[in-house]
Amino acid sequence: MxxxxxxxxxxxxxxxxxxxxxxxxxxxxxxxxxxxxxxxxxxxxxxxxxxxxxxxxxxxxxxxxxxxxxxxxxxxxxxxxxxxxxxxxxxxxxxxxxxxxxxxxxxxxxxxxxxxxxxxxxxxxxxxxxxxxxxxxxxxxxxxxxxxxxxxxxxxxxxxxxxxxxxxxxxxxxxxxxxxxxxxxxxxxxxxxxxxxxxxxxxxxxxxxxxxxxxxxxxxxxxxxxxxxxxxxxxxxxxxxxxxxxxxxxxxxxxxxxxxxxxxxxLDESVDPRTPVLGADVTTHESGIHTAAMLRDPGTFEPFDPATFGGERRLVFGPGSGRGSARALLEQAGVDPTDERVATLLDLLAERGPMDADAATALVVERF
Incomplete structure (x- = not known):
């Protein structure tokens, strides 16, 4: 009821x-x-x-x-x-x-x-x-x-x-x-x-x-x-x-x-970035382990899809990204994730990041 x-x-x-x-x-x-x-x-x-x-x-x-x-x-x-x-x-x-x-x-x-x-x-x-x-x-x-x-x-x-x-x-x-x-x-x-x-x-x-x-x-x-x-x-x-x-x-x-x-x-009120549901940091992910898995299945490290409630998920790639994230970005773009390409992409992310998933994918397409 x-x-x-x-x-x-x-x-x-x-x-x-x-x-x-x-x-x-x-x-x-x-x-x-x-x-x-x-x-x-x-x-x-x-x-x-x-x-x-x-x-x-x-x-x-x-x-x-x-x-x-x-x-x-x-x-x-x-x-x-x-x-x-x-x-x-x-x-x-x-x-x-x-x-x-x-x-x-x-x-x-x-x-x-x-x-x-x-x-x-x-x-x-x-x-x-x-x-x-x-x-x-x-x-x-x-x-x-x-x-x-x-x-x-x-x-x-x-x-x-x-x-x-x-x-x-x-x-x-x-x-x-x-x-x-x-x-x-x-x-x-x-x-x-x-x-x-x-x-x-x-x-x-x-x-x-x-x-x-x-x-x-x-x-x-x-x-x-x-x-x-x-x-x-x-x-x-x-x-x-x-x-x-x-x-x-x-x-x-x-x-x-x-x-x-x-x-x-x-009401001119605000919330701390870590406030559940409404805080900006709550649906932002930068850890290499997290972003790598979430590129394949966001539910791996989320209790709910923010979009269901009108929110937005943000995956961040940059100096903190690991090999798993780079490999997942390459795979998502249809690029063979060789060790050389993974290393190159990590250097590019460290140089140009942090950036969101769309920008990171565009970088892969541009470079590879």
Missing amino acids: PVALRDVTIREGAQMPGREYDVEKRVTAGRALDRLGLDAVQAGFPVVGETDREAIRQLAGDDDVSADIVALARAIAGDVDAALDAEADVIEVIVPTSDQQLEHVLGKSGDEALAMAGEALDRAREGGTEVHLTLVDGFRTDTADLVDTFAAFPSVPTITVADTVGARTPDRVRDIVTDLCDRGVDGDRLGVHFHDDLGVAVANTLAAVDAGATAADVSVASLGERAGNAALERVVVSDAVDGSGDCAAAVDRSELVPACEAVLDA
């Missing part, structure tokens, strides 16, 4: 220190995300200010945008009113549920928090907007309390359990989601939201989906406060390569890398 991927890049990214995404940046990024076929795009927190409201308003009013545009709101009347003013397609109400968050953030009991959530959801509905609910620090909340919360709001189509502080690991996540489903929570209503403080947000997302969750929050290049959120591109590619395919089925794979790069450009 396809998993609904809900992007939080714009809202979470804007909460990182020193970030100020204006309306144009948010709208451009939102349109790029929509190219992927995502279920929803969370474009802001309207009570924060007019920038958030106007970006949501423009995206929600754009007939060419298919994804639901989501506005975040605490379980406070003013937050809901600001979200309604932004004319979002969906208002996602958030409320703390763990003992620590209830005591130190909300200063309320669990029952009081649920009452606040109910009032906020009703207010949003009365304003004519679809509603979702997110349980802040839900993965550190007693499972029985989570089950009661799902039962208390049977008409809310998606309730997201959040690992707000990034404290959980895959085995624990799988156990919690399995327990929820075993206790009667409908997986079709169960969403998850993970932070990457322990470096396992992607693994947690895949574990939750495998255990029965059918909606997941993701973020391009893991953009988000602190260590960020589950990276959209890593969730999709990991699931496509070695998972159920339910997450990967939710997006246009051929647009994945170009759309993510467009989002990063729109």
Whole structure:
């Protein structure tokens, strides 16, 4: 069953220190995300200010945008009113549920928090907007309390359990989601939201989906406060390569890398060259052993074909190339790889390189 991927890049990214995404940046990024076929795009927190409201308003009013545009709101009347003013397609109400968050953030009991959530959801509905609910620090909340919360709001189509502080690991996540489903929570209503403080947000997302969750929050290049959120591109590619395919089925794979790069450009963000999926070095190969084998079969040293996701493979030939690479280049061009020719080609690559595979092949044709 396809998993609904809900992007939080714009809202979470804007909460990182020193970030100020204006309306144009948010709208451009939102349109790029929509190219992927995502279920929803969370474009802001309207009570924060007019920038958030106007970006949501423009995206929600754009007939060419298919994804639901989501506005975040605490379980406070003013937050809901600001979200309604932004004319979002969906208002996602958030409320703390763990003992620590209830005591130190909300200063309320669990029952009081649920009452606040109910009032906020009703207010949003009365304003004519679809509603979702997110349980802040839900993965550190007693499972029985989570089950009661799902039962208390049977008409809310998606309730997201959040690992707000990034404290959980895959085995624990799988156990919690399995327990929820075993206790009667409908997986079709169960969403998850993970932070990457322990470096396992992607693994947690895949574990939750495998255990029965059918909606997941993701973020391009893991953009988000602190260590960020589950990276959209890593969730999709990991699931496509070695998972159920339910997450990967939710997006246009051929647009994945170009759309993510467009989002990063729109928000003036960048990634380290060694960042999985999106980093330039990840699909660049220069080792002689690697390039020699990959000229014959790229899958020898790749977990996936970058082109499947709109990316590009780059084989580099130069001073570091070995005899195997030179021999493979000659064979690929239909030239007998004698020892003399191999030695000559290695000298030429050392002199003129580094160069990509096309240039190296052209060099062989030119010289031999």
